[in-house]
Amino acid sequence: MGSYKSTNYVVAINMSTILKAVLIFVVGLLSIFSITGILTSLNPEYRITSNSLNQAASRAKGDVLYKILTFENHSFSSVLTEEEKNLPSLSALMFQVATNVRFEDPRSFLGRELPGFSIFDGDILVAGEGTDFTNMPIESVPPMEALNAENEASLKNVDSINQPDSNKNAKPPISTGDKDTVHLYFTHTRESYLPYLEGVTNPDSAMHSQINVTKVGEMVENQLEQQGIGTSIDKTDVIQNLNNKGLNYYSAYQESRPLVKAAMASNKDLLYLIDIHRDSQRRDVTTGIINGQSYAKLAFVVGEEHPNFEKNLKVATELHKLLESKYKGISRGVIAKKGSGTNGKFNQDLSSNALLLEFGGVDNTFAELERSAQAFADVFAEYYWQAEKVNHNLSAPPVSQ
Helix, strand or coil: CCCCCCCCCCCCCCHHHHHHHHHHHHHHHHHHHHHHHHHHHCCHHHCCCHHHHHHHHHCCCHHHHHHHHHCCCHHHHHHCCCCCCCCCCHHHHHHHHHHCCECCECHHHHCCCCCCHHHHCCEEEEECCCCCCCCCCCCCCCCHHHHCHHHCCCECCHHHCCCCCCCCCCCCCCCCCCCCCEEEECCCCCECCHHHECCCCCHHHCECCCCCHHHHHHHHHHHHHHCCCCEEEECCCHHHHHHHHCCCHHHHHHHHHHHHHHHHHHCCCCCEEEEEECCCCCHHHHEEEECCEEEECEEEEEECCCCCHHHHHHHHHHHHHHHHHHCCCCEEEEEEECCCCCCCCCCHHHCCCEEEEEECCCCCCHHHHHHHHHHHHHHHHHHHHHHHHHHCCCCCCCCCC
16 A cells, blocks of 8 residues: 655745735725825815826927828828928927927016016917017007096097098999998997097007097908998997996906807808907017008917817918018017916907908007008908909999899
């Protein structure tokens, strides 16, 4: 009968290892719950959302994103030089995404730290002649006393302001007939010009209830009508509405929005919406000499905080190019605005043909503005009738009786 040996296995258990594993598990679990609790208790504006990730990605340059795309589809790399194919260092990319600091743009160092600095922010989508980060349009906020009509400055040089010369006898070769297809309005109604305000030297205080951008709107309306384009104009004093409701200046677009929506609802023929402003930049930035005469320069502002801003951008870009082809130097370009400190929509989400147009700056005269209004109407009419031709919406010219 065979004999069997009994084999005994001894398993040594190190209690200190078990305790460490348990401790790590408990600490990890507590950390997860703690971090989750902190994130969910944050105010909504500080929580991590898909929009937060989108904003972080938007801080990365387009060329970097393009280079990353070449890893998936190598055919895209064929247009890049050997030097361009090199990605920036990961640390530099992470630093830019995390801090939004861009070494090529010094504004990014100070944009979050200085109160009100964001009014100088924006992106140059299409640069006009001489336009750079130092002279982009300024969306300034006037002091409260400048918004009170009882405190506004006395007027001067008003005798030199010419009334629009509406030549009713000359019939344009083509017309919209009895349809108004362009609508002009003014979110910052009282933006005025220093040459007509007695004793005012501060650009931010260049505000007036009578002599302001609505006069420019009248010039544009008259010029467009002479080009056969039916134009309506709403000169509602948005600032007075803000005062009546006790709202601050930042609420101006909130107040002008119902006016625009009402105009669209009452007139289904409206194709273009134009919000007319004036810049707070000084004369050297906002004035150009064309054929020996001084013009108030124009600037297009596009709000990027809505899904279809590219359509507004397309219209603004085409008008900019037309202006530059016929009146070289009159356009300062197309500027994008978004983020804190600005509206970001400017009512442009209401129509793919909505424009915000800066007419000159605080130092320009109405003679210069009149020339610019005529130049804009000339170019806009060319763009308008070409678009109507493409869309087969041309109206027959009025028949003489």
